[in-house]
Amino acid sequence: MIDVLRLPLIGRILKHRRGRLALQVPFLLIALLLIYDGFTGTPLAAQNLATIVPWVHFRGFAILVLLLAGNLFCMGCPFTLPRTLAKRLSLSGRRFPRLLRGKWLSIGALLLLFFLYEWLDLWASPALTAWVIVAYFAASFVLEAAFSESAFCKYVCPLGAFNFVYSTAAPTRIGVHDADVCKSCVGRECLNGSYSPQPIILIDQIGVDGAPTKAHIHNKTGVPGCGTLLFAPQIQSNLDCTLCLDCVRACPHDNVGLFTRAPGAELTQPDAWHKRYDLSFLIIGLAFMGLLNAFGMIPPVYALMSDLIDALGLRALGWSGLALEGIALLTIFAGGGVVLPALLTFSAASAARALTRTTHRDSLRAALTAFAPAFVPIGAGFWLAHYSFHLWIGFFTIVPAFQAFLLDHRIGILGQPNWLLGGEPNLTLVGLLQTLALLGGFIGSLSVASRIALRLYRRGSFLGLLPWALLLLALMLVGLWVFGQPMEMRGALFD
Amino acid sequence: MPTLLTLLLLLTLVGCREPAPPTPTPAPDAPRLRLAVDPDPAAVGDAALLITLTTFDGQPIDGAQITVRGDMNHAGMQPVLSGGAESENGVYRVPFRWTMGGDWIVTITAVLPDGRQIVKTVDLAVRS
Ligand code: SF4
Ligand code: SF4
Numbered sequence A: 001m002i003d004v005l006r007l008p009l010i011g012r013i014l015k016h017r018r019g020r021l022a023l024q025v026p027f028l029l030i031a032l033l034l035i036y037d038g039f040t041g042t043p044l045a046a047q048n049l050a051t052i053v054p055w056v057h058f059r060g061f062a063i064l065v066l067l068l069a070g071n072l073f074c075m076g077c078p079f080t081l082p083r084t085l086a087k088r089l090s091l092s093g094r095r096f097p098r099l100l101r102g103k104w105l106s107i108g109a110l111l112l113l114f115f116l117y118e119w120l121d122l123w124a125s126p127a128l129t130a131w132v133i134v135a136y137f138a139a140s141f142v143l144e145a146a147f148s149e150s151a152f153c154k155y156v157c158p159l160g161a162f163n164f165v166y167s168t169a170a171p172t173r174i175g176v177h178d179a180d181v182c183k184s185c186v187g188r189e190c191l192n193g194s195y196s197p198q199p200i201i202l203i204d205q206i207g208v209d210g211a212p213t214k215a216h217i218h219n220k221t222g223v224p225g226c227g228t229l230l231f232a233p234q235i236q237s238n239l240d241c242t243l244c245l246d247c248v249r250a251c252p253h254d255n256v257g258l259f260t261r262a263p264g265a266e267l268t269q270p271d272a273w274h275k276r277y278d279l280s281f282l283i284i285g286l287a288f289m290g291l292l293n294a295f296g297m298i299p300p301v302y303a304l305m306s307d308l309i310d311a312l313g314l315r316a317l318g319w320s321g322l323a324l325e326g327i328a329l330l331t332i333f334a335g336g337g338v339v340l341p342a343l344l345t346f347s348a349a350s351a352a353r354a355l356t357r358t359t360h361r362d363s364l365r366a367a368l369t370a371f372a373p374a375f376v377p378i379g380a381g382f383w384l385a386h387y388s389f390h391l392w393i394g395f396f397t398i399v400p401a402f403q404a405f406l407l408d409h410r411i412g413i414l415g416q417p418n419w420l421l422g423g424e425p426n427l428t429l430v431g432l433l434q435t436l437a438l439l440g441g442f443i444g445s446l447s448v449a450s451r452i453a454l455r456l457y458r459r460g461s462f463l464g465l466l467p468w469a470l471l472l473l474a475l476m477l478v479g480l481w482v483f484g485q486p487m488e489m490r491g492a493l494f495d
Numbered sequence B: 001m002p003t004l005l006t007l008l009l010l011l012t013l014v015g016c017r018e019p020a021p022p023t024p025t026p027a028p029d030a031p032r033l034r035l036a037v038d039p040d041p042a043a044v045g046d047a048a049l050l051i052t053l054t055t056f057d058g059q060p061i062d063g064a065q066i067t068v069r070g071d072m073n074h075a076g077m078q079p080v081l082s083g084g085a086e087s088e089n090g091v092y093r094v095p096f097r098w099t100m101g102g103d104w105i106v107t108i109t110a111v112l113p114d115g116r117q118i119v120k121t122v123d124l125a126v127r128s
């Protein structure tokens, strides 16, 4: 286990008081640039930075970086920058309503985002994409101002939810060097923050010459504690960790680190996750949404939508094409993103309980939530296959678009745009990599599931695994079918 | 503070973006441009764009300089550029290739022998 934060240069930068800012400010500049180009630039999505950067580069890199390094996108997230400002305005410091303190809102926000994406063709519209970015800033600011914890990150933000889920497969995690130091720690600054208006008695370590080797300072230059209320010595999982490193900076004992680990180690760790339905359905739902999001790009989806509209007898209503498409899409999302995952996982859990005769021992909830981690690798495979496809074929389109943007402002230093930069992508190779991503995800999921089954059902583990393995296999086969279809980039169904 | 500076910076940028040229209202005697595709309906693969140029009263115009740019309506695909075709009876057959199924926006620019320029954009759907 290496503590990344103790590596020579990179550790110093990351731990620096303004270390996160060094990442956030560039991201903020980019976000502002996108909003600006989205509202004032060309309405052609293929030439506007507001549509290219988020839907081609950001999505592609997000999933790659999550799997290869960790939640660097939450770390650099510019939406939390207004947080400091909001915190100053914050009067009440109330906690988020208890009823909403789970992942249900995040699940809803994810479904809403994917629905809007499909329905309004967000990536065909620079202005709408710019509005989405503005909405992110606004929502994070408002929630931050109204509540004491980072409510937006923890309970609402769909991007954050996505990052949390797939960072569980990442090869890094926050932890402490020495658990004993935490046991005798008085201030618990990693959680409480190192600024406290009340004087706290602290014993500073006395050095050889009688002077403290390190003094504790409690003043306004202190660091906030964990915004999502994680307690460093107890952290088992990357869930809810935005990698802000506030805990690292706040700990007066320099005890917190960002440790390397086997990728996805927490997925098979018995008590790393709460056995909650909201959490489990976030993870399971995201795997299904990964399929759904890709399904939205292949020809059969248009046929299905058309059939749905006929079957529901909607054409007789004389509504607009947009309304009809909205209803058809809502039906598909409700079916594929809510009903189907719930139905299939409840069935798998009941079947596993019945087959292993553990109906009396385990509640249905215990039997279902235990297998939620198995949906991380396969889901990651779907998202990787899909978003790396767009990243691959659209990677170079940002260069001429940026040149054109500069020329638009009479800045000619980068020269004339070459719109054909990079040549035509090799689709056969992309297809091969996609298949590898799907198979890799499936194998990863299967191995996680079998280890969970072994832990849960011991000698009956084969029978306990069977329903889950079948479900995972079915998902993978659907994935192979979806990704085997030609991708289309189509907009409105009826115009 | 950096935020504020950036905002100021961006505001100055807003000030200096080149205004888009106003779309001229076509004069009644303006030349006409029509687009047909071969094969029709368009499908992924090699194709041709048939661009017909006529005067307002239907006389074919030959000898114009044609450039064509096809963008997908979504971000993340390279455009297809083509042009420079000979004409026969005012019909220009421009070789083209639909690189992906979906919605395309084709922008045709024709510079007439008398120096006038016509720009026309056409939306069309391509099957995979
Ligand atoms: S991580 Fe640091 S601040 Fe938190 S409990 Fe341990 S020693 Fe205390
Ligand atoms: S303060 Fe909380 S969210 Fe930030 S890095 Fe530490 S554990 Fe993660």
Ligand SMILES: [Cu+2]
Residues within 6 Å of the ligand: A293, A294, A297, A386, A390, A487
């Ligand atoms: Cu796609």
